Amino acid sequence: MMTEMSFTSxxxxxxxxxxxxxxxxxCFVGIGAPSAACNVARLxxxxxxxxxxxxxxxGTAPDVLPLSIGDxxxxxxxxxxxxxxxxxxxxxxxxRISIGFLGAAQLDRxxxxxxxxxxxxxxxxxxxxxxxxxxxxxxxxxxxxxTMKQSLxxxxxxxxxxxxxxxxxxxDHRQRLGITTKGPTLLITxxxxxxxxxxxxxxxxxxxxxxxxxxxxxxxxGWTVTFCDTLExxxxxxxxxxxxxxxxxxxxxxxxxxAGSGNRKGKQxxx
Amino acid sequence: xxxxxxxxxxxxxxxxxxxxxxxxxxxxxxxxAAAHEAIRxxxxxxxxxxxxxxxxYDQMIGRGMAKKxxxxxxxxxxxxxxxxxxxxxxxxxxxxxxxxxxxxxAMANAYEAGAAGLPCAVFCGYRGAGLKTVxxxxxxxxxxxxxxELAAVPSIRPDVTFIHAQKANKRGDVLVEGIIxxxxxxxxxxxRAVVTVEEVVEDFADVHPNACILPSWTxxxxxxxxxGAHPSYAHGYYARDNxxxxxxxxxxxxxxxxxxxxxxxxxxxSPDDFxxxxxxxRNE
Numbered sequence: 036m037m038t039e040m041s042f043t044s045x046x047x048x049x050x051x052x053x054x055x056x057x058x059x060x061x062c063f064v065g066i067g068a069p070s071a072a073c074n075v076a077r078l079x080x081x082x083x084x085x086x087x088x089x090x091x092x093x094g095t096a097p098d099v100l101p102l103s104i105g106d107x108x109x110x111x112x113x114x115x116x117x118x119x120x121x122x123x124x125x126x127x128x129x130x131r132i133s134i135g136f137l138g139a140a141q142l143d144r145x146x147x148x149x150x151x152x153x154x155x156x157x158x159x160x161x162x163x164x165x166x167x168x169x170x171x172x173x174x175x176x177x178x179x180x181x182t183m184k185q186s187l188x189x190x191x192x193x194x195x196x197x198x199x200x201x202x203x204x205x206x207d208h209r210q211r212l213g214i215t216t217k218g219p220t221l222l223i224t225x226x227x228x229x230x231x232x233x234x235x236x237x238x239x240x241x242x243x244x245x246x247x248x249x250x251x252x253x254x255x256x257g258w259t260v261t262f263c264d265t266l267e268x269x270x271x272x273x274x275x276x277x278x279x280x281x282x283x284x285x286x287x288x289x290x291x292x293x294a295g296s297g298n299r300k301g302k303q304x305x306x
Numbered sequence: 307x308x309x310x311x312x313x314x315x316x317x318x319x320x321x322x323x324x325x326x327x328x329x330x331x332x333x334x335x336x337x338x339a340a341a342h343e344a345i346r347x348x349x350x351x352x353x354x355x356x357x358x359x360x361x362x363y364d365q366m367i368g369r370g371m372a373k374k375x376x377x378x379x380x381x382x383x384x385x386x387x388x389x390x391x392x393x394x395x396x397x398x399x400x401x402x403x404x405x406x407x408x409x410x411x412a413m414a415n416a417y418e419a420g421a422a423g424l425p426c427a428v429f430c431g432y433r434g435a436g437l438k439t440v441x442x443x444x445x446x447x448x449x450x451x452x453x454x455e456l457a458a459v460p461s462i463r464p465d466v467t468f469i470h471a472q473k474a475n476k477r478g479d480v481l482v483e484g485i486i487x488x489x490x491x492x493x494x495x496x497x498r499a500v501v502t503v504e505e506v507v508e509d510f511a512d513v514h515p516n517a518c519i520l521p522s523w524t525x526x527x528x529x530x531x532x533x534g535a536h537p538s539y540a541h542g543y544y545a546r547d548n549x550x551x552x553x554x555x556x557x558x559x560x561x562x563x564x565x566x567x568x569x570x571x572x573x574x575x576s577p578d579d580f581x582x583x584x585x586x587x588r589n590e
Contacts, residue, residue: 092485107546123410124429156436156440168409197434197435198436209434291552
């Protein structure tokens with residue numbers, strides 16, 4: 036067997052997520068892990084993918100990962116930048132997004148996402164930032180990919196708040212609410228690739244990342260995990276994928292942490 | 307017609323205790339200098355509206371100026387949570403605040419409805435979303451033509467909106483470039499609008515005909531504050547000071563450290579200090 040480069044579970048997660056994206060996709064990108072995966076896809080096998088961030092930047096190709104959804108880098112490299120109402124009305128609500136790529140603070144087995152509060156809404160234990168664009172991304176995008184690290188705190192039997200609707204209680208719950216899009220069709224964690232059961236819509240493990248055992252997945256998941264009968268092993272990252280991701284992260288780190296060096300250039304002399 | 311005023315005059319004339327106010331900016335062009343002036347003037351009982359309340363609303367909430375916040379994403383972008391806002395929501399410190407929470411789509415539509423003179427915004431949203439159950443201002447309406455159920459929220463009509471923009475011309479027209487966010491709608495939806503700008507130029511003769519321009523008669527007051535968006539950025543002028551956003555997480559984590567920082571960097575400071583803050587971030 037050939038020697039493989041060693042990699043972390045985080046890297047495997049980002050790379051597995053990037054592989055799910057294709058050249059033809061129009062992807063509404065959530066910040067954080069989704070952003071890294073989308074840009075690795077663009078820099079490897081999907082150079083023509085259209086990446087859209089909710090700040091209005093359409094067809095963006097950032098050299099470093101943005102710290103926020105509205106970094107100047109996104110606008111500089113975009114095909115066009117539209118206003119926020121136009122973004123949500125014409126592009127998202129108008130049905131022009133094929134994939135919404137979201138992260139989650141809390142997730143349940145049916146792909147419902149909580150990024151609003153931990154605990155009671157009116158007396159929260161932890162007040163999280165809230166939904167932002169996600170509630171409508173979740174219902175207006177053609178389908179939803181989710182990526183997050185597994186933990187008992189994050190993957191729970193019951194989420195504290197339905198920020199973004201996935202498959203609700205499962206089955207045909209989306210259709211019953213008049214939602215015509217597919218909803219969550221893919222979950223990529225640091226340990227596995229999951230897809231919803233065609234009937235129940237419960238996320239089911241279809242592929243384990245290299246070296247991961249079934250019990251590792253169960254130990255870090257708050258619901259009883261169902262594994263697919265034809266469980267596969269996720270192909271390890273290729274050298275190109277790993278190098279692309281690591282270079283992207285290194286450029287990003289230099290740009291964000293070294294605001295004194297990376298961002299601060301010479302003084303402007305005019306206008 | 308827009309009046310050119312110092313920032314302290316513009317804020318004093320246009321922002322009163324009890325006002326409903328939007329300091330808008332979608333990551334880009336956030337009117338930090340105007341917000342700091344409002345903090346120095348000690349305005350209180352404000353209803354703060356913003357899609358993405360970040361550091362400036364964290365600062366105002368921490369200073370006890372807000373009675374209510376209307377928002378759709380209350381985080382430090384790319385960094386984490388807003389710690390002063392959390393302290394207010396979770397512990398009632400320094401005072402309890404009321405929150406009215408929406409999604410981005412709802413707020414974007416609500417600003418647009420405000421600018422369009424409509425009482426409410428109608429859109430396809432909030433399907434299956436929990437916010438419907440905790441925010442009584444999220445309701446539904448039936449399409450009279452198709453019978454489809456749609457979401458409805460009240461339009462946003464602030465007493466006053468503050469934005470930062472790249473430039474004004476001598477007549478007082480304002481040009482916004484780059485990520486234009488919700489700035490135009492927020493200005494047109496408000497009774498009064500105050501704009502801080504990087505600079506004033508003779509005219510906009512060289513500007514693209516489809517550029518985002520707010521004519522002078524849609525703006526109440528303009529103040530020239532170079533660097534006035536810092537640590538946010540002004541496209542074409544200076545970069546986002548990401549390090550400051552990261553630092554805010556530490557500063558805001560502790561009540562005493564927060565107050566010391568505010569005394570030093572806001573209360574004892576002036577709009578002129580923003581020029582120096584962006585000196586190292588200027589585009590070449």
